[in-house]
Amino acid sequence: MADSLSKTGERRPRARPILGCIADDFTGATDLASQLVGAGMRTLQTIGTPDIPLEADVDAVVVALKSRTIPAKDAIEQSIRALDWLREQGCEQFYFKYCSTFDSTPAGNIGPVTEALMEALETDFTVACPALPANRRSVFNGYLFANGVPLNESGMQDHPLTPMTDANLVRVLGAQTRHTVGLIDYTTLRQGDAAVSARIEALRAEGVGIAICDAIDNDDLLVLARACRELPLVTAGSGLALGLPANVAERLGHTEDAARLDPVAGLEAVLSGSCSRATLAQIEHARQHMPSVHLDAQALADDYRRVVDGALEHAEAYLEAGPVLIYASASPEEVRLAQQRLGVQEAGELVEHAMAEIAAELVGRLGVRRLLVAGGETSGAVVGALGVQGLRIGESIDPGVPWTTTLGTDEPLALALKSGNFGATDFMTKAWKLMP
Numbered sequence: 468m469a470d471s472l473s474k475t476g477e478r479r480p481r482a483r484p485i486l487g488c489i490a491d492d493f494t495g496a497t498d499l500a501s502q503l504v505g506a507g508m509r510t511l512q513t514i515g516t517p518d519i520p521l522e523a524d525v526d527a528v529v530v531a532l533k534s535r536t537i538p539a540k541d542a543i544e545q546s547i548r549a550l551d552w553l554r555e556q557g558c559e560q561f562y563f564k565y566c567s568t569f570d571s572t573p574a575g576n577i578g579p580v581t582e583a584l585m586e587a588l589e590t591d592f593t594v595a596c597p598a599l600p601a602n603r604r605s606v607f608n609g610y611l612f613a614n615g616v617p618l619n620e621s622g623m624q625d626h627p628l629t630p631m632t633d634a635n636l637v638r639v640l641g642a643q644t645r646h647t648v649g650l651i652d653y654t655t656l657r658q659g660d661a662a663v664s665a666r667i668e669a670l671r672a673e674g675v676g677i678a679i680c681d682a683i684d685n686d687d688l689l690v691l692a693r694a695c696r697e698l699p700l701v702t703a704g705s706g707l708a709l710g711l712p713a714n715v716a717e718r719l720g721h722t723e724d725a726a727r728l729d730p731v732a733g734l735e736a737v738l739s740g741s742c743s744r745a746t747l748a749q750i751e752h753a754r755q756h757m758p759s760v761h762l763d764a765q766a767l768a769d770d771y772r773r774v775v776d777g778a779l780e781h782a783e784a785y786l787e788a789g790p791v792l793i794y795a796s797a798s799p800e801e802v803r804l805a806q807q808r809l810g811v812q813e814a815g816e817l818v819e820h821a822m823a824e825i826a827a828e829l830v831g832r833l834g835v836r837r838l839l840v841a842g843g844e845t846s847g848a849v850v851g852a853l854g855v856q857g858l859r860i861g862e863s864i865d866p867g868v869p870w871t872t873t874l875g876t877d878e879p880l881a882l883a884l885k886s887g888n889f890g891a892t893d894f895m896t897k898a899w900k901l902m903p
């Protein structure tokens with residue numbers, strides 16, 4: 468029986484966690500947890516908000532929600548529940564983690580959730596900074612760049628659920644919130660944290676509630692993190708996590724083996740529902756190195772049972788020989804076609820449902836214990852089907868994608884939850900060599 472959340476504590480008396488994080492998807496949560504571990508915080512990730520108290524002795528907790536694309540009202544409710552639990556565990560500062568590509572729609576959920584968290588924490592100001600230079604996301608004069616091009620030219624304009632058609636984050640966030648949105652630009656960041664703090668006070672005095680913050684490289688994020696040390700709430704991608712642990716360095720526990728995982732043996736599979744450019748390239752590469760099955764969204768709608776059982780039969784035939792890839796990922800044109808026929812939400816949910824069932828069968832019946840999952844929504848569905856309660860965070864395969872081991876499953880599983888646009892082209896083949 469694997470550890471459960473209530474059994475992860477070490478022998479000495481438990482200190483209270485300092486940083487409480489709420490992530491709006493599961494891959495984003497492991498990304499954040501891995502940045503925090505890397506920067507010196509012992510971190511535990513929970514899947515959803517636990518209904519039991521935390522027993523683990525950690526510096527930070529990341530509650531992984533699947534709230535990025537659900538109705539804003541539900542996202543608020545889930546985020547406030549997570550906040551309440553994190554406060555009960557003693558957390559002092561809070562971090563709302565969203566995607567480094569600011570995935571959202573005019574209805575939310577970044578604006579509405581930020582507003583609700585600000586209100587609950589009785590604060591009139593917070594920052595918003597999705598920059599993650601390690602994965603080539605930077606913010607310059609309020610414009611978000613991904614892989615060197617404006618967000619709306621990066622492929623994100625074709626995202627199945629949250630197409631991003633404007634790179635100007637002041638405008639994008641402004642459309643989602645009743646707060647006035649301001650900007651702390653790179654010229655201020657380059658003057659150091661005292662200048663950023665002064666700018667925060669000036670913006671506050673002007674009635675600005677949320678400031679988009681430029682950050683072009685990691686030094687900008689370190690400066691911003693220092694300037695945020697007194698803010699009850701920060702909102703960001705995972706990049707800001709690089710600098711927050713230093714604000715409380717003298718209070719952190721021992722971190723030498725913060726990323727050490729126990730080895731997990733068993734069969735290996737890759738599940739992908741991500742249609743992002745990086746994942747499509749990784750699939751192209753992986754298909755040349757391992758057996759693969761494509762799940763067609765339209766075929767799933769026509770004859771779900773036949774398609775899912777066919778994929779499982781194929782996997783069963785090849786799993787003993789090495790990893791098997793099962794993917795629904797498709798080009799923007801194919802996704803658009805499936806969405807026109809089935810509906811945007813419906814197509815996504817159908818594929819997620821199939822991925823969840825396949826994951827449960829792979830693990831429960833076919834002996835898979837080591838699993839790569841590509842896509843945040845897809846990871847949410849898979850982790851839910853496997854009954855995972857929490858994750859221990861290990862070494863990174865590529866920036867933002869660590870190996871993890873599960874808490875709460877019948878046996879421990881090794882999982883790597885890959886954000887759609889993360890990872891090098893050979894991610895799906897090299898990950899196995901980097902396992903604990």
Ligand SMILES: Nc1ncnc2c1ncn2[C@@H]1O[C@H](COP(=O)(O)OP(=O)(O)OP(=O)(O)O)[C@@H](O)[C@H]1O
Pocket residue numbers: 492494495566626627628740741742743746763764795796797801802805806814815816817818819841842843844845846885886887888
């Ligand atoms: N062929 C397809 N047709 C329509 N929808 C699809 C298809 N394949 C996958 N999907 C859906 O597209 C969505 C992809 O979102 P997901 O979050 O999993 O990936 P991502 O956005 O690339 O990853 P991340 O959120 O980590 O950046 C899911 O809801 C998935 O079910």
Ligand SMILES: O=C(O)[C@@H](O)C(=O)CO
Pocket residue numbers: 492494495496498499565566567568599704705843867886887
């Ligand atoms: O910030 C990112 O890009 C990722 O952690 C993520 O949230 C993708 O879903």
